[in-house]
Amino acid sequence: MSDRRSTRRRLLAGPYIVWMVLFTLVPLAMIFVYGFTAPQGGLTMANILAVGQKENLKALLLSLKLSLLCTVICLLLAYPLAMILRSNTKSSASLIVFIFILPMWMNFLLRTLAWQILLENNGVINTVLTFFGLPKAKMINTEGAIVLGMVYNYLPFMVLPLYNVLTKIDDSIFEAARDLGANSFWTFVRVTVPLSVPGIISGITMVFVPALTTFVISDLLGGGKILLIGNVIEQKFTTTYNWNVGSGLSIVLMIFVIGSMAVLQIFDKDGEGTAL
Amino acid sequence: MKKRLCLFLAMMMAAITCLSCGRSLPGTGGEGKGTEEASKEDNTVVVYNYGDYIDEDLIAVFEEQTGIKVIYDVFETNEEMYPKIESGAIAYDVICAGEYTIAKMMAHDLLQPINYDNIPNIKNIGEQYLKMCEQYDPGNQYSVPYVFGTVGILYNTKEVTEPVTSWDILWDEKYSGQIFMSKSIRDSFAVALIRAGYSINSTDEAEITEAKNMLIEQKPLVQGYFVDQTRDKMIAEEGVLGVIYSGDYMEAKNDNEDLAYVVPEEGSNYWTDAWVIPANAKHKANAEAWINFLCDAEVAAQNFDYLWYSTPNVAAQELIEEEYLNDPAIFPDEEILSRCEILAYLEPEVENLYNNAWTEVLSK
Amino acid sequence: MKKAFSKVYLLLVFLFLYVPIVIMMALSFNASKSRAVWAGFSTKWYEELWRSASIMDAVKNTFTIALISSAAATVLGVLACIGIMAMSRRGKTVTMAVNNIPLLNADIVTGLSLMLTYVFFGISLGYGTIVFAHITFNVPYVILSVMPRLKNSSRSTYEAAMDLGASPVRAFFAVVMPEIMPGIVSGFLLSFSMSIDDFIITYFTKGAGVNTISTMIYTQVRRGIVPSMYALSTILFVLVMVLLLITNFAPAAKSRDDSKKGK
Numbered sequence: 001m002s003d004r005r006s007t008r009r010r011l012l013a014g015p016y017i018v019w020m021v022l023f024t025l026v027p028l029a030m031i032f033v034y035g036f037t038a039p040q041g042g043l044t045m046a047n048i049l050a051v052g053q054k055e056n057l058k059a060l061l062l063s064l065k066l067s068l069l070c071t072v073i074c075l076l077l078a079y080p081l082a083m084i085l086r087s088n089t090k091s092s093a094s095l096i097v098f099i100f101i102l103p104m105w106m107n108f109l110l111r112t113l114a115w116q117i118l119l120e121n122n123g124v125i126n127t128v129l130t131f132f133g134l135p136k137a138k139m140i141n142t143e144g145a146i147v148l149g150m151v152y153n154y155l156p157f158m159v160l161p162l163y164n165v166l167t168k169i170d171d172s173i174f175e176a177a178r179d180l181g182a183n184s185f186w187t188f189v190r191v192t193v194p195l196s197v198p199g200i201i202s203g204i205t206m207v208f209v210p211a212l213t214t215f216v217i218s219d220l221l222g223g224g225k226i227l228l229i230g231n232v233i234e235q236k237f238t239t240t241y242n243w244n245v246g247s248g249l250s251i252v253l254m255i256f257v258i259g260s261m262a263v264l265q266i267f268d269k270d271g272e273g274t275a276l
Numbered sequence: 277m278k279k280r281l282c283l284f285l286a287m288m289m290a291a292i293t294c295l296s297c298g299r300s301l302p303g304t305g306g307e308g309k310g311t312e313e314a315s316k317e318d319n320t321v322v323v324y325n326y327g328d329y330i331d332e333d334l335i336a337v338f339e340e341q342t343g344i345k346v347i348y349d350v351f352e353t354n355e356e357m358y359p360k361i362e363s364g365a366i367a368y369d370v371i372c373a374g375e376y377t378i379a380k381m382m383a384h385d386l387l388q389p390i391n392y393d394n395i396p397n398i399k400n401i402g403e404q405y406l407k408m409c410e411q412y413d414p415g416n417q418y419s420v421p422y423v424f425g426t427v428g429i430l431y432n433t434k435e436v437t438e439p440v441t442s443w444d445i446l447w448d449e450k451y452s453g454q455i456f457m458s459k460s461i462r463d464s465f466a467v468a469l470i471r472a473g474y475s476i477n478s479t480d481e482a483e484i485t486e487a488k489n490m491l492i493e494q495k496p497l498v499q500g501y502f503v504d505q506t507r508d509k510m511i512a513e514e515g516v517l518g519v520i521y522s523g524d525y526m527e528a529k530n531d532n533e534d535l536a537y538v539v540p541e542e543g544s545n546y547w548t549d550a551w552v553i554p555a556n557a558k559h560k561a562n563a564e565a566w567i568n569f570l571c572d573a574e575v576a577a578q579n580f581d582y583l584w585y586s587t588p589n590v591a592a593q594e595l596i597e598e599e600y601l602n603d604p605a606i607f608p609d610e611e612i613l614s615r616c617e618i619l620a621y622l623e624p625e626v627e628n629l630y631n632n633a634w635t636e637v638l639s640k
Numbered sequence: 641m642k643k644a645f646s647k648v649y650l651l652l653v654f655l656f657l658y659v660p661i662v663i664m665m666a667l668s669f670n671a672s673k674s675r676a677v678w679a680g681f682s683t684k685w686y687e688e689l690w691r692s693a694s695i696m697d698a699v700k701n702t703f704t705i706a707l708i709s710s711a712a713a714t715v716l717g718v719l720a721c722i723g724i725m726a727m728s729r730r731g732k733t734v735t736m737a738v739n740n741i742p743l744l745n746a747d748i749v750t751g752l753s754l755m756l757t758y759v760f761f762g763i764s765l766g767y768g769t770i771v772f773a774h775i776t777f778n779v780p781y782v783i784l785s786v787m788p789r790l791k792n793s794s795r796s797t798y799e800a801a802m803d804l805g806a807s808p809v810r811a812f813f814a815v816v817m818p819e820i821m822p823g824i825v826s827g828f829l830l831s832f833s834m835s836i837d838d839f840i841i842t843y844f845t846k847g848a849g850v851n852t853i854s855t856m857i858y859t860q861v862r863r864g865i866v867p868s869m870y871a872l873s874t875i876l877f878v879l880v881m882v883l884l885l886i887t888n889f890a891p892a893a894k895s896r897d898d899s900k901k902g903k
Contacts, residue, residue, distance in 0.1 A: 109858055220861065223499060
């Protein structure tokens with residue numbers, strides 16, 4: 001009887017399974033179909049190997065460099081922030097978190113565009129600099145500007161999981177460490193950090209993947225001068241009209257995404273990162 | 277991790293199975309999808325135009341006059357527009373395209389002939405212009421010219437005090453970080469090819485490579501690659517030199533008096549944008565009504581006041597003030613035209629050379 | 641000392657986060673269209689906002705797409721959660737693995753893969769294709785928020801209800817539903833906001849003349865942005881701020897009062 005019931009219950013997942021097949025698996029299969037075929041038809045590895053071409057490889061490496069940089073900066077900025085939040089009372093911490101998330105409700109593109117206005121040659125920052133008699137700085141359309149844009153957009157994704165993990169650590173653990181003679185530095189290194197690993201890991205995933213694959217931030221803050229792998233793929237689809245190579249590069253990108261998660265899994269011993 | 281690996285393999289299997297059906301895929305240079313549905317009762321016209329390329333008040337006027345609802349969509353470059361048409365992803369009814377892209381669409385059978393019975397206003401378009409368009413559209417079968425213009429240099433006279441006569445100035449280190457180049461592949465290459473003394477339609481790999489190297493050499497001096505943004509950035513004095521279409525000049529000058537426009541002595545690109553009807557259009561008659569509307573003398577004159585591009589509409593030219601008609605930046609004179617060349621359609625292999633070279637430039 | 645440091649640090653981070661937003665808001669009141677010049681205070685962009693049919697269309701599209709897709713995703717997701725719970729271990733793992741794909745995969749790949757599929761099967765891109773795409777990336781968020789609740793909901797009360805003669809459906813609505821409701825609500829809200837903020841996937845799956853606020857801003861950025869977009873975003877931002885303040889802090893303040901009274 002209960003068997004029949006559970007069979008019936010299982011059927012409830014039916015619609016979504018059909019949906020997943022149609023809108024997740026079939027589309028992924030399409031990427032593979034395009035990625036492994038030549039424009040004239042027939043199997044080929046050329047589209048995947050296209051990543052080895054000088055310009056594509058350079059874009060991929062640059063993406064890796066900038067997204068790693070962004071992830072590290074986010075982590076360095078977010079950790080002290082999460083610690084400060086933890087030491088606050090619950091209500092004031094939730095107010096701070098609130099203030100922190102609020103900017104994300106400004107449209108993502110406008111938020112990024114705002115940085116363009118700040119960083120431009122005659123932008124806000126340079127106007128302030130000239131006002132104080134300082135020389136203008138060239139900031140817009142540089143790699144630095146892109147990293148800044150990434151950090152600005154993805155920082156909250158790092159803070160939240162860290163904060164979630166840190167608040168769950170019981171104060172008594174820190175007291176115990178101190179009682180055993182650890183100073184605050186060692187308490188941090190030996191106790192706080194290891195205990196917050198799940199948060200660090202989900203933070204890294206949530207920052208690294210979108211930073212690695214973005215094409216919008218580099219478009220808005222790079223002036224079309226700096227190509228990331230996301231831009232290359234986007235252009236293969238939207239302007240140079242070579243969907244096969246575009247799909248091939250997408251597959252490579254997916255491998256990097258999956259690979260980075262696999263690496264993170266190794267560190268995530270509990271097998272459970274704290275999702276948002 | 278193992279799960280993901282299984283999944284990956286399963287996907288591969290699925291992909292390979294799909295392959296065996298051997299269907300020609302869109303996006304691989306195959307044919308676009310034909311019209312499947314006949315035009316329905318819905319009285320609309322789906323327009324695909326460059327960004328900021330019409331006085332948008334005219335859209336409402338058209339809707340009011342004809343009762344046809346306009347679905348209006350924009351793109352930035354021809355290269356961005358073309359895949360949407362060839363893949364058949366979206367069925368547009370009427371598209372504004374550059375001459376070399378029109379030729380490309382003709383070569384791929386993506387257009388349908390225009391029925392001039394529905395466009396009586398074609399009489400307003402000057403003979404000489406129609407004749408010029410026959411260079412890429414023999415018999416004017418597929419396209420009705422919209423506007424003409426040149427590519428040139430917009431510069432800030434406050435900062436650039438020397439006379440600007442040559443493309444060379446875009447390679448002058450003095451202006452490092454103050455230069456805007458075009459994001460449109462063919463336009464940027466045209467600049468480099470002319471500077472090197474070649475045709476802007478070069479099909480020679482060595483020449484293209486030389487142009488590519490020139491663009492790479494220039495890149496450290498370039499602040500950014502834009503199309504429509506160049507104008508606003510020049511107005512805001514974010515830079516001092518920019519490659520720009522002639523129509524943007526008047527608009528820019530209205531907002532910043534220090535800006536001037538020149539077509540360099542080595543020559544430039546003289547371009548045409550024209551309206552075409554794609555083969556998979558669902559509302560052909562409405563598309564023709566749209567073209568006819570834009571060919572109306574008063575409409576074209578009003579549009580001119582917004583666009584500042586030279587119009588082939590001779591009836592409209594009579595409504596335009598002398599001052600503009602005689603401004604060579606807007607209506608290029610014979611002398612300028614004699615230096616200019618029209619962009620031609622290139623075979624896919626050659627186009628690939630350009631595309632790859634361009635990616636190389638941008639990724640440097 | 642430490643306290644002072646943490647105050648300064650918080651202040652710096654908030655400056656970093658809010659300076660761009662303040663700039664946007666300021667520009668929405670700038671009389672000039674150019675962002676380089678401050679031509680005096682004006683509310684004309686707000687007035688123009690109401691008059692612009694295309695912007696209003698984009699607003700309407702953004703919200704209807706978000707509403708439809710998150711509602712559909714919630715229904716699909718809740719049903720799926722119940723179904724998945726009844727599955728064998730292996731079935732569960734496979735389903736959850738596929739479910740996670742849109743979450744983990746790069747947005748650009750998700751968007752492109754959907755576009756390829758639509759084009760391949762001759763589905764003309766339009767409003768519907770965006771909705772389908774949004775449902776696809778929204779369901780995982782619903783499942784993510786409902787699943788843990790469902791796992792924790794007590795089976796015994798559910799079975800007790802049935803022992804007392806309730807039909808499974810009734811038992812579900814009477815016993816399980818109230819327990820997982822917070823998960824459903826947060827799943828719905830999460831997918832609603834994801835849908836509103838999405839640009840990349842919409843960009844690849846949208847059709848002619850269908851714009852959301854995001855795609856409209858993107859086209860405008862490239863040809864000169866109309867400050868009405870700043871005005872629109874300012875309004876939405878303030879609206880969300882007020883809403884969040886009410887929902888987050890009104891009950892909190894109340895419960896704090898209650899606990900004080902209790903003491």
